[in-house]
Amino acid sequence: MTRGWTPAQLVLRGTIVAGVMAALVATGLRGVWPAWWLIVLVGGLAVAFALVPEAPMGTVATGLVLAWWGLAFRDGPHPQALLAAAGLLVAHVAAVLAGYGPRELPLDRMTVRLWVVRGAVVFLAAPAVFAVASLLRGQPEPVGIWVAGLAAALVTTVAAGLVLTESSREP
Amino acid sequence: MTRWRPTGGLRRCLAVGVLGLALAVALGDAVLVVLTAPFLLLGALALMHRPASSPTVTARLDHQWMHEGQGTRSRLLVSDLDGVEHVTRMATPAPYVATHPAHGRLGRLVVGGSGLPVLEVSPRRWGRRILGHEDVALTSRWAGFRWGPVPLVGSQLQVLPVRAPYDSRAEAPQPLGLVGAHRSRRIGSGSEFSGIRPFQAGDRLRRINWRVSLRTRHLHVVTARAEEDTGVLLVVDALADHGRSGGMGGTASSLDVTVRAGAALAEHHVRRGDRVSLRVIGPKRISEVGFGTGERHLRSLLGRLSMVGPGESRTFGRARPTFGVTGGTVVIVLSPMLSDAVATATATLVRRGLPVVVIDTLPGGLSLQVAEGTDPRVAGLAWRMRLLERDQVLARLASLGCPVVAWRGPGTVDDVMRRLARRAQLPQVRVP
Numbered sequence: 365m366t367r368g369w370t371p372a373q374l375v376l377r378g379t380i381v382a383g384v385m386a387a388l389v390a391t392g393l394r395g396v397w398p399a400w401w402l403i404v405l406v407g408g409l410a411v412a413f414a415l416v417p418e419a420p421m422g423t424v425a426t427g428l429v430l431a432w433w434g435l436a437f438r439d440g441p442h443p444q445a446l447l448a449a450a451g452l453l454v455a456h457v458a459a460v461l462a463g464y465g466p467r468e469l470p471l472d473r474m475t476v477r478l479w480v481v482r483g484a485v486v487f488l489a490a491p492a493v494f495a496v497a498s499l500l501r502g503q504p505e506p507v508g509i510w511v512a513g514l515a516a517a518l519v520t521t522v523a524a525g526l527v528l529t530e531s532s533r534e535p
Numbered sequence: 536m537t538r539w540r541p542t543g544g545l546r547r548c549l550a551v552g553v554l555g556l557a558l559a560v561a562l563g564d565a566v567l568v569v570l571t572a573p574f575l576l577l578g579a580l581a582l583m584h585r586p587a588s589s590p591t592v593t594a595r596l597d598h599q600w601m602h603e604g605q606g607t608r609s610r611l612l613v614s615d616l617d618g619v620e621h622v623t624r625m626a627t628p629a630p631y632v633a634t635h636p637a638h639g640r641l642g643r644l645v646v647g648g649s650g651l652p653v654l655e656v657s658p659r660r661w662g663r664r665i666l667g668h669e670d671v672a673l674t675s676r677w678a679g680f681r682w683g684p685v686p687l688v689g690s691q692l693q694v695l696p697v698r699a700p701y702d703s704r705a706e707a708p709q710p711l712g713l714v715g716a717h718r719s720r721r722i723g724s725g726s727e728f729s730g731i732r733p734f735q736a737g738d739r740l741r742r743i744n745w746r747v748s749l750r751t752r753h754l755h756v757v758t759a760r761a762e763e764d765t766g767v768l769l770v771v772d773a774l775a776d777h778g779r780s781g782g783m784g785g786t787a788s789s790l791d792v793t794v795r796a797g798a799a800l801a802e803h804h805v806r807r808g809d810r811v812s813l814r815v816i817g818p819k820r821i822s823e824v825g826f827g828t829g830e831r832h833l834r835s836l837l838g839r840l841s842m843v844g845p846g847e848s849r850t851f852g853r854a855r856p857t858f859g860v861t862g863g864t865v866v867i868v869l870s871p872m873l874s875d876a877v878a879t880a881t882a883t884l885v886r887r888g889l890p891v892v893v894i895d896t897l898p899g900g901l902s903l904q905v906a907e908g909t910d911p912r913v914a915g916l917a918w919r920m921r922l923l924e925r926d927q928v929l930a931r932l933a934s935l936g937c938p939v940v941a942w943r944g945p946g947t948v949d950d951v952m953r954r955l956a957r958r959a960q961l962p963q964v965r966v967p
Binding site: 368387417418419420422423426427429430431433434435437438440441442445446448449452453456459460463464465466468469470471472474475478482486487489490492493494497500501 | 542543544546547548550551554555558559562564565566567568569570571572573574575576577580621623625636638640641642643644646672674677678
């Protein structure tokens with residue numbers, strides 16, 4: 365199955381699986397372990413994600429991890445969330461690198477270095493949000509904060525949808 | 536039509552971001568925003584760097600004519616690199632063409648409009664080689680959008696036979712031309728001593744031999760043999776290709792040996808100033824290159840040799856072949872001598888009194904290739920019988936006075952040419 369793969373590609377695919385699984389089981393560090401069937405399901409999707417990085421399986425696997433994190437804790441953000449964010453981001457960056465070409469494509473050192481730097485910079489958003497959430501923890505929620513959040517999500521969805529639709533329609 | 540399309544990475548970023556925000560709103564849990572924030576940031580950056588260009592991608596070879604074993608580069612030409620960050624090339628392998636990297640897959644970052652991936656190409660066998668088609672994909676900054684993969688048709692490469700090391704010090708048996716490097720039987724102004732004769736009006740004074748003149752009391756002059764060029768006709772048997780070609784450095788088929796030997800002989804004789812002609816007995820017709828000299832003529836000869844392909848001739852063998860050679864022309868037949876028609880044509884040329892040399896191009900240790908459904912024992916027996924017949928043909932040619940030598944590079948024809956030259960100096964009696 366891995367015939368013709370370069371060693372670097374194998375490492376990338378392994379990183380994808382490891383990143384997603386690490387994000388899933390990171391809740392276990394606080395004693396909340398996911399059910400075995402969820403681990404198997406996400407594991408299968410992660411393997412499919414690693415095999416076909418451009419396919420939507422990666423989105424499904426990541427979405428399941430997010431859902432699990434939303435259901436696992438109800439008492440505010442924990443530091444383990446940073447580990448999960450790092451895992452998901454590492455899996456995503458590895459998938460981006462793997463998606464540049466077929467599985468026989470050797471990795472370009474400059475490209476890897478660029479994306480490692482980008483991943484590190486982008487990851488800073490997670491501790492920043494975590495810090496803000498920790499500061500606001502326990503304080504009364506401003507009126508309409510979640511409505512504003514929902515509106516932001518909707519605006520993002522519509523904007524992204526418009527951009528993607530426009531790019532698909534272009535001759 | 537090709538256009539910039541969102542990558543799977545961008546779709547994933549946006550989907551995960553929106554899903555995370557929606558779940559955060561629904562569940563009222565800020566941890567999901569922590570997990571989602573990097574994805575949202577990546578998606579936003581990718582959207583911001585959406586290219587507006589319409590690049591055109593083509594591939595170009597640095598050299599389109601080259602010798603087998605030489606290398607060149609296949610470069611990408613992209614008309615508009617604005618917004619392009621990464622270029623991926625995926626070339627499919629082509630027979631007898633080596634690439635570096637061997638799998639033909641390349642991916643590079645494009646920095647400041649340069650750094651496009653270059654594929655190194657080296658043809659391993661003579662002939663017309665068409666590089667495998669390739670797909671090229673361009674990716675925008677932050678891997679948000681992708682152009683292609685754009686399919687590119689493989690470039691064509693005309694591969695001349697390798698310049699095999701070859702040298703010969705033998706002179707032509709019957710040189711008959713103008714100025715050249717071969718000793719002629721005629722008296723002329725060369726440097727090779729021919730004899731001493733009485734002075735005649737018109738003789739140059741510096742040719743007077745004073746010692747003989749004083750002894751005989753009559754003026755005598757030294758005569759020399761003329762130095763002339765010669766015509767060389769190369770007859771290439773392309774009726775079949777026996778054996779399997781492994782390209783440069785690998786096993787050679789009979790046609791490989793034939794074409795490479797022909798190229799080496801042609802180059803050698805053209806460099807010596809001889810007039811060289813080529814006849815290819817091939818599938819369509821007896822293609823030919825007329826007599827000529829010089830570098831341009833050598834390129835024509837090598838070009839024609841590189842276009843040789845094996846196949847039965849529809850016309851050759853039905854009628855007596857006319858090679859258009861005159862007296863004094865050396866005929867070199869390059870053939871595995873497995874065709875009766877070629878053997879007959881060779882014997883005809885020998886009977887015309889032309890100096891003919893057959894270079895046996897059947898590789899030694901040829902492994903038999905048996906067609907599917909054929910009994911290997913029967914095929915082996917048939918092949919052995921065919922080789923016995925071939926030995927008889929070669930023996931008959933030798934008995935006619937046509938030397939047969941196996942191609943072994945430098946000096947292959949030296950000995951037989953010297954023998955032919957000595958034979959040409961002997962008085963001959965022709966039966967009318």
